[in-house]
Amino acid sequence: MIDIVNRVAPELGVESTCAALGLSRATYYRKRYGELHGPKRPRPKPSRALSGQERQAVLDTLHEQRFVDQAPAEVYGRLLDEGKHLCSVRTMYRILTDNDEVRERRNQRVHPPNATPRLCARAPNQVWTWDITKLLGPRKWTYFYLYVVLDLFSRYVVGWLIAEAESAGLAQRLITETCARQQIEPKVLTLHQDRGSPMTSKTFAQTCADLGVTKSFSRPRVSNDNPFSESHFKTLKYRPEYPGRFDDLAAAESHCRDFFSWYNHEHLHSGLGLMTPHDIHHGLAEERQEARARALAAAFAAHPERFPNGPPTPPSLPTEIWINQPSNKTIDTHASPAAGH
Numbered sequence: 001m002i003d004i005v006n007r008v009a010p011e012l013g014v015e016s017t018c019a020a021l022g023l024s025r026a027t028y029y030r031k032r033y034g035e036l037h038g039p040k041r042p043r044p045k046p047s048r049a050l051s052g053q054e055r056q057a058v059l060d061t062l063h064e065q066r067f068v069d070q071a072p073a074e075v076y077g078r079l080l081d082e083g084k085h086l087c088s089v090r091t092m093y094r095i096l097t098d099n100d101e102v103r104e105r106r107n108q109r110v111h112p113p114n115a116t117p118r119l120c121a122r123a124p125n126q127v128w129t130w131d132i133t134k135l136l137g138p139r140k141w142t143y144f145y146l147y148v149v150l151d152l153f154s155r156y157v158v159g160w161l162i163a164e165a166e167s168a169g170l171a172q173r174l175i176t177e178t179c180a181r182q183q184i185e186p187k188v189l190t191l192h193q194d195r196g197s198p199m200t201s202k203t204f205a206q207t208c209a210d211l212g213v214t215k216s217f218s219r220p221r222v223s224n225d226n227p228f229s230e231s232h233f234k235t236l237k238y239r240p241e242y243p244g245r246f247d248d249l250a251a252a253e254s255h256c257r258d259f260f261s262w263y264n265h266e267h268l269h270s271g272l273g274l275m276t277p278h279d280i281h282h283g284l285a286e287e288r289q290e291a292r293a294r295a296l297a298a299a300f301a302a303h304p305e306r307f308p309n310g311p312p313t314p315p316s317l318p319t320e321i322w323i324n325q326p327s328n329k330t331i332d333t334h335a336s337p338a339a340g341h
Helices: 002-012 014-021 025-037 052-062 072-081 089-098 168-181 202-211 227-237 249-265 277-281 285-302
Strands: 119-121 127-136 143-151 157-163 190-193 214-217 321-323
Touching: 002 014, 002 025, 014 025, 052 072, 052 089, 072 089, 119 127, 127 168, 127 227, 127 321, 143 168, 143 227, 143 249, 157 168, 157 249, 168 202, 202 214, 227 249, 249 277, 277 285
Parallel strands: 127 190, 190 214
Antiparallel strands: 119 321, 127 143, 143 157
């Protein structure tokens, strides 16, 4: 390839020729320099360098029993106290490096890589995602804990509760009652969650096993593996009506009840084609979509000049919702409603 560049470059230029061949110009010049000047000559040994015998003497000194657990700087200082100077501290390190003796001597724990959770829902009640968030209480350091279970496909809040503490018992009750209300059959639902103590408790795991619910967990120390629950909490706390603090548990519960009613039945969700979670969750979106299409068709018929790109269409409805969708779909997404758990 270098020969091709040498032949063509006088006419097309080195940059254009290398770009056409997919060759880095730096690689070309480096190889051309080698052809013109031959292999690099070995670097001459500095006159101040230690001889082989002197280097071995330094290594033997560092291997002495009294120095085996000391750093080169300490060895250097001890030798000076004894009236000896073998070499600099940096040279000691060079000699140790050349003999592969500069490394971490303690056994290091190796953490296995955590698999990225990849979940896909194509209909309601296939994948739920849930989390717990803190709501500020009446005084500093007082909180109420809001548990929210969200359907991944429809964003419908299928279950929630608010309490004065986090506990696995409350999580068990919430998931059990929500599954009963939604009439979830065993081995149909995947429940995605982070690694908080209520989610990872043995009692909660046993409850999921009894219900036939598959568990999926976020990776440790990864903040965006449960994005839908986090986004939902932001919607809650950024509403103009959100008070910031609540006087008591009853006030917090009343506010959340009003919010979830609005969110499920009135909020036109941008990720749902501007449908409400209730419409998507209960199969009412198609009818509303047809009504919107008729309205847009009438607008186009009345003023076609206002639509230079042709007849408008309403925002499309979701067909599948992913958590951590792979960039290259090698997963058989039609094999099951939830993949990668």
